[in-house]
Amino acid sequence: MRIRPYSDKDLAAVAQLFTDAIHGLAVTHYDEAQRKAWAPQPPDLGIWERRLKPLKVLLAQDAQNSDGLLGFVGYEEDGHIDLMFTSPLAARRGVASQLLGRAEAALRELGVAQLYTEASLLGQPFFARQGFTVKEEQHIELRGAQFRRFAMVKALDKP
Template sequence: MATDFCIRDYRTGDADTTLTIFQRAVREVASQDYTPAEIEAWAGHIDRNVWANSLERQFTRIATRGDTPAGFASLTDHGHLDMLFVSPEHQRCGVASRLLSTAEQAARQRGIIRLTTEASLNALPFFQAQGFEIVKAQEIERRGQILRNYRMEKALHPAGNAG
């Protein structure tokens, strides 16, 4: 259940944990919609320092169950939901919804009126259910592979006027 999870701030020591969650989510969940070559282009060969620096610069939160990290989300200063990934064993437990809600609240507090994201094929239904709309289908080249995803956006109501 989602109520079993806590959301906390990202810490410098979380880089390896978040990288593992990301790679497992892509390799074990997104692999239903992408080829092995596409998965490797997406989740392989990640520079740990670049990864850590990116998450430290963004609004990044970690969902945990006890001491076990379950997922994470990162939001840029411009309202782009850069990452939202949940470990395979915590899929469909409300973790992603809680992380997204936390990011939306932070965006509203910063005066951001619109969130954007790039949703993978398997994440598309989640984002649509959360009120995001497709802006356009995309084909992104990464390490010689073409990855299909969707540019999406969601209008945010001002803080205190959720709905």
């Protein structure tokens, strides 16, 4: 697996991976109406361009196949882990763990004291495994569907 920064030419592949992750992996925790609201098909690339612009985004790529995107993480320099998604074809192989590890290392270098995220029902056990704890449960509405999520935090040691 190779981890590299996002560039504009990755836009469609990232939006598609997100869509595949929701309609593939999230099928265990979200019904069809929720999945459609969370990840409309096809993805709107204009929305995605604006969504990714303020973020640092790292991609995990198959080392053997440069077209094979395995996952991505999007974060902000204040410690916010905003987007964390793995392709259904690459789930439970440590892709998200490696991506988060890279983002965490970069944020430590910047002197960030705490990571924070809003984890989905699927993200919660993943982030817990990475040392995050739940601060509060939240209920949000997105495109007419209701979602339960968890505000989670992880304190970082000084570099």
